[in-house]
């Protein structure tokens with residue numbers, strides 16, 4: 001198939017492009033490279049540098065390529081930044097995807113996999129979280145993704161555009177060949193920051209809050225390997241072609257690790273000293289997020305391969321050791 005990947009130079013997008021190409025698909029990538037990295041784009045993918053909010057640009061991409069389905073990763077994704085710049089988030093994440101859907105409609109492309117998030121749930125009432133949990137986002141990032149999910153529902157009803165929304169929990173790790181991995185600027189995520197401490201690039205890791213109602217007082221998250229997320233997108237495309245039914249799926253491992261447990265595991269994997277200090281809570285952090293991915297396992301026939309935290313951190317560590325400055329090397 002010929003798949004258009006929007007945001008294919010970003011962290012999860014670039015890993016999905018690698019998986020698609022490995023499985024024999026042709027890939028067209030759109031990325032404005034404002035957060036993504038040109039070096040992260042697979043050599044066999046056809047890259048268009050441009051923005052989803054530019055309709056003329058999008059029409060050109062659809063005219064020049066016969067696209068069978070779209071995967072949309074293109075978005076801002078920093079929770080903290082979204083709280084101080086909500087308009088920037090709604091403009092890019094919601095308006096950008098609306099423009100993409102308009103171009104798809106024009107080009108008669110009727111299938112899309114959309115990159116959504118556990119942040120659509122906010123502070124959940126039930127753990128593990130299944131897709132029936134209430135959606136009460138606690139930040140504009142999660143709200144922007146939920147808004148697009150709603151837009152997609154109406155585009156299905158009106159235009160027959162079939163969609164699958166994948167709500168990721170905490171993505172981590174890097175590609176098996178060591179060619180691509182996680183490189184954000186600024187880096188805000190727990191595992192890369194811990195590994196930067198192990199590399200000596202940072203003095204210490206700040207633990208945001210030790211007074212949560214969890215096993216050791218620190219926040220609990222469900223870490224899922226980025227290539228497991230990538231493979232779920234391919235399963236989602238296959239399902240859209242097979243069943244022509246839209247749906248929403250959580251993607252996680254179903255196991256929660258506290259911030260302290262993640263740091264301890266990283267000490268074991270790297271065999272290096274990793275200094276940590278307790279700080280204030282970070283605003284907007286839910287205490288515990290653990291997925292039930294039962295629906296994805298049953299309906300998408302998806303199965304995560306990396307189901308232990310040590311393996312996930314090992315994979316991230318390999319990337320960070322070989323690319324201490326990310327794609328700048």
Ligand code: UFG
Pocket residue numbers: 077078079117118119141142168169170171188189190191193205206207208209219220221259282285289
């Ligand atoms: N944390 C620290 N110190 C740090 C960084 C993070 O203690 O320096 C803690 C956070 O407070 C949180 C946990 O580590 O409890 C994980 O934090 P991340 O920033 O790595 O990830 P989040 O859980 O905040 O966010 C992730 C994705 C978001 C998505 C969200 C869903 O990055 O895109 O999950 O809730 F929205």
